[in-house]
Structures are given as structure tokens and as C-alpha cells.
Amino acid sequence: MPGRLDDVPMFNSNSPEWVKVPGILLSTFPPQGKTVPTAHLNYAFNGPFTLFTHHFSLNPKDLRTLYLGILVRNPGRSPVTLSIPAVASYLLNPDAPFANKPQMLENPTGAIHSGPGIRAVDTVLRGQRQPDFPAAVSIPAGGDRLLLNHPIPVKGLDRNLNGRSTFIRLSSSGPVYVADLAMYAPKTQEGKERSPTLAEWQTLLKTSGLAGPRDKTPTPPGRPGNLIYGRVAGVQKGSAWKATLADPGQAVLKLPSPGQTIAYPISTLRSGRFGTGQSQAAPLLVRYPDTAYEAHGNYCVHYDLALPLRNGTDTPQTVALTLTTPVKADRLAPQGLRFLASPTFPFFRGTVRLRYSSAEGRSITRYFHLWHRTGEQVKPLLTLNLNPKSTQTVKLDFLYPPDSTPPQVLKISTLSR
Template identity: 65%
Template sequence: MTNNHLTLLALFSLTLGWTSCTKINANLPEASPQSSAATPQEIVRANEVRSLPGKLDNVPMFNSNSPEWVKKEGILLSTFPPEGKTVPTAHLNFPFQGKFTLFAHHFTHTPPNLQTLYLGVIVYNPSREPVTLAVSEAASYLMEPDAPFQQQPTMSNNPDGEIYAGAGIRAVDNVLRGRRQQDFPAQLVIPPGKSQMLMNHPIPVRGLAKRCNGRSSFFRLNSSSKVYIASLAMYAQKHADGTERAPTLAEWQQLLDTGGLAGPRDKTPTPPDQVGGQLIYGRVAGVQLGSSWQADLVDEGSTHLTIPPSGQAISFAISTLRGGRLGTNQLQAAPLIVRYPDTAYESHANYGVHYDLTLPLLNTTNQPQRVTVTLETPWKEDQLSKGGLIFRQPSWDFPLFRGTVRLRYQDNQAQELTRYLHLWHRRGQVLEPLVELNLASGEQRQVWLDFLYPPDSVPPQVLTVETK
């Protein structure tokens, strides 16, 4: 099996969730960058590709994404201690304290009798004093009807967050803007030795044309003392008249204490030390170390980035992973502190990680220069087999980066601008830049780009600075 086929298999392991439920007007990518019925033009751009400066912070993320498709009730992810639990192996014994983030992303498909699946997140205070859990930002959306997967233009102004292509994309867009949905409190005060529900939200399918739906949720949280957290899946309970109702705290607690892991289980991932063979990333269910990557994109030993010579470019790799390091040898995927044995070893797409990137651009020439900054999705490779990043016209049609980014800069009229842009990238697509600047000789100007890596996007990407 060729490296290109392995890349494709690994790519599908990150994308099959939403494509199984929703069909976008897009063809599947070819098995290699050389093949195409229409004989498109392949573009190999041999500019410098640099590792991304900076590193992940130490803020943990509760990352609940396996099983992605839930058909069997049970525990999705529990960081509770195993003592006193019927299935001790379902509990990973990791307390949260201080700042942390929470990501939960799950689907249901043709449930029995079209029952509504509920997603619950329970928080437990093990101490003898009340604990305050501050909820600074929070968003949770259904795929239907809140945020269906819909084809979008390559780049759209998105000032109010009304453009999106998926529930996870809409959720992290809200958090990027500092929003907290009204159904989440500003804080939970949890009494000593007690639990409270942070979430108790449905994923209904009744009445939908396709009997499948999903919910994606993202939170920024801060706990005044240690808490344990679990995400759980349970079908709706019934009133005496047979109508559905949400599970109670006591019913969630019973499932947590006596239940096992939800199912069916996802594919077991390839061990990190395996050489050759099929690369399976797996789905994440665990606590990852790192919620944000802050970086100043500068030359080594400098406080600025010298723009490249006219006609040349510099690219910085973003969200690199095993099998997709683009020749940099840098692995950005967040490590898992605790995980289940059949789930991912790393957070391979860094879903929800806040990339916070500053570019202090400097024109050291004696002439004015026209400079562009572009976020791009080249063909995925570990090493650059053709000596550069591979693009294609027309591109492979599969949409692999979909989400909102925030761009802040001073334009050519000296106006300070903040723009929210929704991007829809196909693999290998030749794209218009996010911004184009005219820099005078000796001028330095700063561009700031940040985004929460959108769930259901597929890495890696590059951020490219080019002098025209």
C-alpha cells in the first residue's frame, strides 16, 4: 500500500462522522495527488516551510469525542475515581482545578423507536467546601436544525457568526467571540460531596428526513477547587403517559455509578511507535494537555518577521500530526494525559485548540512591497515528496477546513480593523489571501490571526506570507 493510500485512510478516520449523516455536494478526494480524470494542473510551491513557533499551554481539555456515533447508552468519558464504581476501568481518575476547557462531540443514528438520545455532563465536588465552577464561554448546537452542513463560499465576511457549516464550527465560533449561551449559567456552586449537571441536552432525530443528528459543545471553565467530570449518553426517560422527558440528576448518577462505556467503540488507533502499516488515528476520549497555542511568527532570534524577497513565500505549518508534518518534523497534536486503551493517543486534529498567532511583518528592502497573508490547506504529507507544498487546479473537492477565523490588522489607510472570516477550504485549493498589505520601505506592521481549530476540519494547514 502506498504512502498516499495510507494518507487517505488516515484522512477518512477524521472525517467519516459527519459525511455518514449529511451529503455535501463534493466528490471524494483521489487516492494520490497525481491522479485525476480531468488531468488538472498540479502546483508544487517550493517555498520555505517552517515549524510553528511557540507551544501548547498546560491548560487541560476534557475531550469527549469517542464513540462519535452512540447506539449504546453509557459513559462517554469519566475522570471520576474508580473506587465504588461497578466498572472501574470506565473512570480515569483525573481532577480538574483552575482553568480548563471542555469539548463534547457526539452523534446518534436510527436509534431504537427513534428515541431521543441525551448528552449529560455531570460535575462532582469531592471536597468539604463548596466549589464554584465559573462558565466564561459556552455553546452547544445540534447539527439539525441549528447548524446543518452546507456548502459555503471559499471566504465570507462573518461579522455576527451567522455563517457556519456544522455544529462544532458554530460552537467554537461562539466561544471565539466570548459568548455564553443563555441556557448555561455564569457559574455553578456545587455543595460539598455533591454533583450538578453542567449539561442535560437532547439529540433528537424524530421528524428529520435522515434519522441521524449530532450535538457539539465547547466550554471555557474555571474551578475554584478540584472537581471530577463525566460525559454520559442516555436515551430519554418516559412520563407516565409515554412522552419523553430528560433524565434526572439521580438517573445520570446511577448510570455513572453502575454503567460501562458507551458503544459501539471506534477503531483502535495505531500505536505511536508503529512503523509502516495502516495509520489509524482513532477518536479522542480523555484529557488532553493543552488548550491554546500562542506564537509570535518571527525569524529566529528576532522580534519581527522579515518579509520574503519579491515572488517568494514563507509558510508556517499549523495543526501538524503523525503522517502530516509537511516536512517540519513538528508534531503539534496535543498529548493525552489520561485516555481509554481503544481511543486516540493524541488529539490529532486539535479540535477546539485556540491558535493565537501574531505576525510582526517588516519590510527591510528599499522599495515598497505588496505582501499577502493566506491560510491554506495543501496536500497532506509527512515529508514533502516533491520538494514543496502540493496544490492543484482544480482542487480536490472534499472540504477539509471549514470555520471562522478572526483577523486584526492596520489597513493601508491606517485604519485598525477586526474581521471575522468564515473559510471553506478544499484540499489543495489555490486561495485568495486573508489580507493584502502595502508596506513602505522599512515599515513594520502587525497582523494578528486567531481561531479555535474547527471540529470536523482535517489538518494540516499552513499560514503563508508572500511578497508579490
């Protein structure tokens, strides 16, 4: 895959995925003055950044509601403005339950989804901001503000299980620290649950350790044997991968011969590079020692791909674009990418966007919700007819959906006549 990750940092909180012991999920605050200094990673955001948090509550005692709080601190001597151009936060139930879907559906309004993380990135891809979030937050010098103070209710749900996924695009006018925190709902004197206050979140940040139970410890890079990727809790370097898919040194991508295919890997990682030797997993600038070494899967990374397709022949050609999930492999077998006669588990679930021009020159934007099993042969996203000696650019972009499993490939196939 041409291109690279940009340098925009992402606050990535996904460990522990299943929260049963409240505490600090991820804190980039300084460790000074904290009861558990090792729970704080000392990283300040300044300028554009993104934020992803994805956690579940399972079987809490007495069916208490777990709250997630995102606390932001301005350590400076002047006010800081935190702009929020796009944001979404959804519960598993009732907002976006996991559900089987057809392989591909047009999704013009975002009404189709199959999980809270999938719905959150769909909303942000469209540049939308949920109405319960402001367009900007002003943080006074030395002050704290809550960016999120949202519940994960479980009472009355199957298996007492629920989860929440949140994705935010932000920009800060000055340095800020960020923490993602988990707390069971405090109760009023009458015994009813209430939302935690800012002061209660501040106390938890200062006195608590890491939330639990801890996930599986990841395998260090280069160690042989069984590979455990681990869950991510840290700040990754990179929020977008922008690329023009063209022939080396050229401005266009020449169509393959009829019956042939070009394939570009997407979201490659250790043990899943399809023979390219390329890992696209975002490196982590700071992390907890028992969490992932890289942002495997690149959840919420914006893949923004342009394909300047060139039919250099003297005859019309038909080209098909397909996003698919072959059987994961680090090296290619002699037959190339492998698929299964009986695909099983869903590996890619989420919305992608296509932009291109019609034969009449009209700009077209289409959204598709995809639901693909690993190794499944799937239908093309788009089939185009290219006239002789013509070029047409197609743009494909999506935020890599949480609850999907990498890697994928984008195939460009010239169909036989």
C-alpha cells in the same frame, strides 16, 4: 511553528462519535465504588480548563431522543465555584447543518456556519455565552451538578440522524471531576419523553460501562503499516497555541523576496508534518486504551498567532496572508507543498479572526468563514501594502474547527511588482 501548547487541560469527548449504545462517553471520576471501574480515568480539574464534546445519534430504536449529560462533582469539603466565561452547544439539525459554502465569506456576526462544532467554536471565539448557561455554578461540598442536560432529537429527520457539539471555557475554584454521559430519554407514565434527572445521571455514572459501538482502535506510535488515528476520549494537555511568527532571535518577520513565500504549518500530526519533524498534536494525560494516543487535529485548540511583518527594503512591498490546506505529506516533495487541479473533499471549515491596523492607524477586526477543500488553491485572507522600512503586526487567531481535517499551512507571500 514557533511557540507551544499551553498547560491548560481539555476534557475531550469524541469517542464513540456515533452513539447507539448509551453509557459513559468520558469520565474522569475515580473508579472506586463504580460497577465498571475501567470506565473512569481518575483525573481532577482545578483552575482553568476547557471542555469539548461532539457526538451523533443515528437510527435509535423507536426514534428515541438521546440525551447528553455533563456531570460535575466536587469531592472536597468546601463549596467550589465553576465559572463559565464562554460556552456554546448546537445541534446539527436545526442549528448548524453541514452545507457547502463559498471559499471565503465575511462573517461579522457568526451567522455563517457549516456544522455544529464549527458554530460552537465560532461562538466561544467571540467570548459569548449562550443564554441557557449560567455565568457560574456553585457545587456544594461532596455534591454533583449538571452542566449540560441536552437532547439530540432524531424524529422526523433524514436518516434519523442528528448530532450535538459543545465547547466550554471554564475555571474551577477547587478540584472537580467531570463526566460526559449518554442516555435515551426516560418516559412519563403517559408514555411521553422527558429530560433525565440528576439522580438518573448519577445512577448511570455509577453502574454503566462505556457507550458504544466503539470506534476503530488506533495504531500505536511507531508501528509501521496502515495508520489509524482513532477518536479522542480523554484529557489532553493544552488548550491554546500562542506564538509570535518572527525570524529566529528577532522581534520581526522579514518579508520574503518578491515572488517568494514563507509557510508555517498548523495542526501537524503523525504522517502530516510537511518535512518539519514537528507534531503539534496535544498529548493525552489520561485516555481509554481503545482511543487515540494524541488529540490528532487539535480540535478546539486556540491558535493565537502574531505576525510582526517587516519591510526592511527601500521600496514599498505588498504582502499576502493565506491559510490553506495543501495535500497532506510527512515529507516535502522537491517542488514543496502540493496542490490539486481538481480538489475534492472539504478539509477546513470554520471561522478565523484577523486584527490589524489600517493605513490611518485605525484598529480593524474582521471575521471570515472559510470553506476549503484539500489541495485547493485559495484566495488570501488579507493583502497589505507595507511602506519602506516599516513594520506592521497582524494577529490571526481561531479555535481549530471540529470536522476539519489537519494539517494546514499559513503562507506569507511577497507579491511581485
